[in-house]
Amino acid sequence: MKELEKITINDLDSVEKEITASKVYSEDIVCARELVLRFPKHGNDVIETMSKIAVIDALNNTQTFRNKSVVSLRKLAFLINEIKDIDGRLEAGDPSLVSEIAEIYPGRKLYSFASKYCAIHNQEFYIKDSYAKYDKVVVNNLPRFIKTTKKSYIHKYDVYIKKIDDVITNNGLCGIPLIRKKVDQYIWWKYRKEKTTT
Numbered sequence: 001m002k003e004l005e006k007i008t009i010n011d012l013d014s015v016e017k018e019i020t021a022s023k024v025y026s027e028d029i030v031c032a033r034e035l036v037l038r039f040p041k042h043g044n045d046v047i048e049t050m051s052k053i054a055v056i057d058a059l060n061n062t063q064t065f066r067n068k069s070v071v072s073l074r075k076l077a078f079l080i081n082e083i084k085d086i087d088g089r090l091e092a093g094d095p096s097l098v099s100e101i102a103e104i105y106p107g108r109k110l111y112s113f114a115s116k117y118c119a120i121h122n123q124e125f126y127i128k129d130s131y132a133k134y135d136k137v138v139v140n141n142l143p144r145f146i147k148t149t150k151k152s153y154i155h156k157y158d159v160y161i162k163k164i165d166d167v168i169t170n171n172g173l174c175g176i177p178l179i180r181k182k183v184d185q186y187i188w189w190k191y192r193k194e195k196t197t198t
Contacts, residue, residue: 041087093130099111
């Protein structure tokens with residue numbers, strides 16, 4: 001049986017420095033942060049929500065709109081704006097909000113987009129760490145760090161977040177500010193160039 005990989009605080013710091021030094025990735029992070037800080041709330045202005053959706057989708061490569069005949073940007077923005085108490089739930093870090101947004105559009109499961117939308121609002125505006133980004137690179141590589149199978153958490157965000165927390169606990173990383181963000185970022189950065197399938 002293969003030994004589980006470990007993550008140290010030095011590993012997290014090293015990856016954060018690499019990302020900061022990478023002009024493209026660091027500029028994308030700043031772009032998403034600035035947009036969420038400028039338009040943090042949801043409500044009557046669908047244009048603000050459309051802007052956030054489009055930027056978060058493009059910068060995080062969630063491919064939400066890869067099939068334009070299925071998903072409309074305007075309709076998705078309206079649906080998100082209509083979610084009851086979305087801003088309170090984003091601030092509180094309600095994990096059920098990811099699944100609600102992911103399944104809001106008939107015929108599509110938008111888990112990658114939904115988790116990134118929630119995480120970016122929660123981390124950048126509220127300075128909290130309630131969400132982890134659901135990304136196929138991280139999904140495919142979690143079994144390197146904990147004993148699990150992908151099947152146990154595919155399209156099950158509440159289980160996925162517990163698996164991220166298991167990685168944090170097993171590596172003695174509890175109590176570090178924005179640790180979910182850092183662990184997610186570390187796994188994604190380390191394995192982003194490998195061919196993955198989900």
